[in-house]
Amino acid sequence: MTDSIAPLTGHDCIQAYLKTLDTSPGVYRMLDDQARVLYVGKARNLTARVSSYARPSGHSGRIARMIRETASMMFLTTKTETEALLLEQNLIKQLKPRYNVLLRDDKSFPNILVAKDHGFPQIKKHRGAKKEKGAYYGPFASAGAVNRTLNQLQKVFQLRNCSDATFDSRTRPCLLYQIKRCSGPCVGKVSEADYAESVRDAERFLSGKSTGIQEKLAKDMAKASEEMEFERAAALRDRIRALTQVQSSQGINPRGVAEADVIALHMEGGQACVQVFFIRANQNWGNRDYYPRVGPDVEAPEVMEAFIGQFYSNKQPPRLILLSHPVENEDLVTDALTQKAERKVELAVPLRGEKAELITGAARNARESLARKMSETATQGKLLKGLAAAFDLDSPPARIEVYDNSHIQGTNAVGAMIVAGPEGFLKSQYRKFNIKGDDLTPGDDFGMMKEVLTRRFKRLLKEDPDRKEDMWPDLLLIDGGAGQVSAVRQIMTEMGVDDVAMIGVAKGVDRDAGKEEFHRTGQRPFALRHNDPVLYFVQRMRDEAHRFAIGTHRAKRSKAIGATPLDEVPGVGGARKRALLGHFGSAKAVSRANLTDLKAVDGISDTLAETIYDFFHERG
Template sequence: MNALPWSASIDLAQIPERPGVYVFRDGDGKVLYVGKAASLRDRVRSYRRAGGDGRLMIRFLDQEAKTVEVLVTRTEQEALLLEDSWIKTHKPPHNVRLKDDKSFLMLELRHGERFPRLHFVRAHKRSTASTRAVRVFGPFATASAVRQTLSDLHRVVPLRDCPDTVMEHRSRPCLKHQIGLCSAPCVGYVDAKAYAELVERAARILSGETKELEHELTARMKSASAELDYERAAQWRDRLAALRRTVEGQGVTPKDKVARDVLGLARHADVAVVHRLAFREGRLAESRSHVFKSELPDEELLHQVLTALYAGGARERPVELVLPCAPAERVLVEHLLGGGVELRVPTSGEKRRMLDLAGENARTELLRREKERASEEEALAELAKLLDLDEPPEVIDGFDISNLQGTHVVASRVRFRQGHADRAGYRRFKVRGVEGQDDFASMREVVLRSLKRGVEDGDLPDLVMIDGGAAQLDSALAARDEAGAFEVRMIGLAKARSERRVKGRAKDASEERVFLPGAKEPIELARTSRARHLLERIRDEAHRFAITYHRKERGKITSRLDAIPGLGPKKRRALLTRFGSVAGVEAASIEALAAVPGIGTELAQAILEHLRSA
């Protein structure tokens, strides 16, 4: 699934009630925290609920996170393994890393042995072992379950489990052979060829082909039940469950270090979702959905998808691409990829299970988008009714003002088209004609500039939403009338500040209010209102876009001080605290600058010379 904005207005209905992994990212896309859940929706909801999670880091995570994304898995076991893989790859600052490669149990079959046996290991050294000489199974999250499964495995596949030193010195079969748990290769009761077949059967079971062993355990359970030995039947039932738990996570993380991309596909009407799982160094490095509009057959669609994703160096090319079907004109596609990329269409095994996981996430994203579209249509219809419009507004612009060090002011305009962010319509503004900090005048200026351009280009929105109450709305209305854009409807969105007590602590219980031109009182929107959620998304996006611009401009301004020799971070902060801005520092006298702790007359003179000559 692609990222959802992390804010109070997040639509939790878009997150599936399925097991999986969730990832919080900051505004730059950096991974802040990775977690797993039996129900992704319930887990993410707990972060938004007052008192839902008492961990100290949640407070900081809530402040830093800008987006949350989820990766659906079939089981909690898969979620646990993928969570560990992502944490190792991204090293999120809010995850406490208590695990390393030894966290999960693994099994090795060493084919270099004459009669191979299964070895329990905690860290498989992939770099030192040939993949042909050693076959690895795992990781397994539950050590007790895999040990029980190995015990049951020997009932249908009687491999030896004794060390070489014991096997080489035996002269007669051990007790395990007598009870059917070992084929006794030590005394020649089975030859190398027959034993190799046993090894292959064991490998298939550990890779997930468990029907044979499940049949054996089910038969024993039914037999015990028929004999009214219900306690023993329950034991066999638990062993069957342990077997399924043990192998259910296989295939979600590869056993090798091949750079591999797995593409899952889901389609409905003319919308196709391709979900890409990128594995690097044996770990999941990226999980992302890509949406395409096409009614072409799958083979031709994949041709276009591969060209769009990889041709021209758009992203790092993997060594192997795992696909749901072969693309049309496969030879041409391989040529476009530049050679060295192997295309695979698996029908079984580990790669097929990875492909199934990618396909499941593609279907989840497709379903989410369909629900989102229906929700947005409802929100726009509700908004049209609220504003007494003849039809739902197709284009909505949202404006926000951001102050920069008290003297510099910037603003943003975001555009939503049919309920979706239309980034081609985003605009940034430097407020030019306003002296000092005057949010009302600043709002009037940027709305006027935006609407004037819209009148000239024939590109006006249906609705403008201002972040603010009646006074801000009046400023925007004056700008609209001056621009001659009388057909554009305008509203303001602001909170009615209030608090409620939750477990003895004050929590924000503010209600959103919509201000309409000429109305005596604002309209209060219910928390469940879809129109409210849409307006909040627009307001939050406008704020995010303004803040991003604010930081960029602040970086440019403070860089003028950064270049002054002898002026470190602590002294720069002291100057900006005292004078409010770089402009304030530049306007100060040498005496005033020298009075700031740590500056002195000589440095004050150097500061002014640098700023006034720049």
């Protein structure tokens, strides 16, 4: 009988792979004994890079732990190291390895769009792919930054923000015209030529040429005063004042930096904050803070390179990126960004002048933001410990899931799940559930909760049956009392999930906040003292779940109110739906129309007219 040979791990495992590698550039993955990806890295020379891990000493604590856990490796060769860098960052975002620096929040940024598919262009907020015809200005750091700028632009240039359908259906001016936020093009209050001039001025402002606009408005105001058109002069004065207010609200408006992203990093106590300021058209268009996942022994250049690679993987880089710290491979990162932008991109670490002042300001914001974050995290940690003590949990929960339902007499029913943990509310992991059960009695909260939890845990059991990832909850908070808790426990037991702690939160006899009762399976209900911080914490989580459920329900209800049978007709999109409703007046009239009348509608081909006719008449 022969003894089984234990699989190689650590340095020995890595050493065994060296025989199969060459000097090509590429990407490598290190995996543990459960085939979970520990780390993704790039290399100019795979053999040289991997051999550095085979050495038994000279590694930081983080890398030494990673090497000890490595049980296998995977390799992909590329033509150039730039390709390897791009592939590395894509894999990191996709796989989220434990030992990589990871950018956790990577949402797209909004822009301002001046639409150009109408005689009177619309100005509006835009997010996503730039498919609409028009001029895009951005990015702005947040929807709030866009909304503030749009609000001020309406005061100055009085451009419409209504949809084309609303514009075409107006017969009298709307409220925005009354409060001097729109020039009323929908009802002929302004000529197309004058409106076009306002559009050009707005675009000049968004391109950084605001000084010339102010001079032009000042001349027009003086001329109106001379001609004793005092009402027009006052209107122009208000527009100049609004334009000045826009500029002052932007704070930093650098004269010597037309277009740049300002990226500053601050690291402390094994945590990091990156502040990004967006400078476009010599104007500050807002800032956003990020908290990448780092280790205590990660150096700033590594964090900066990883952040830039992941941040710009789905964004267009500007011509200039100002940094507080250098990156590890500046030539490589510059080349990758230049390829992505299809024009030259420059990285710079300024030491003096206006650019250095921008970095200093961003670094100060990063330092202050991280201090606030660390304070909040410490407070959250105390609350989680208190929660564990109050509810007899084995340890403070790392992931709490809170569930709630929302409906009106059973209609447009939705379930909602919010997630909280050591870093507060994890909004990117919130989930909504459209209640699908056809056999549910309207208003059956038990049935709705059963459907939601069944769908949630069936998916967890399918995607991660061995609980390798961190998506399994340690604690469930359910809105309800003993009956709700008993029903949920039965559901969980049926699915073989009986080791997740669960608490039912029910209002007390007076249904007042502060008199909540807590229910656990097989135990008497209990309450916390009214000034207990843990009670406030639970109330805050319950209220957040309720807010999310209500918002989801309202969105579903609004969509249902605006729905028509035309939404189900193949080939009928938004534009054709508007054309049909505009021609016939209602969806019911469309359903009753004969084939000849349908063919007479602008934009409706003979083939589509037959499809619409057949759709309604075959259903009858």
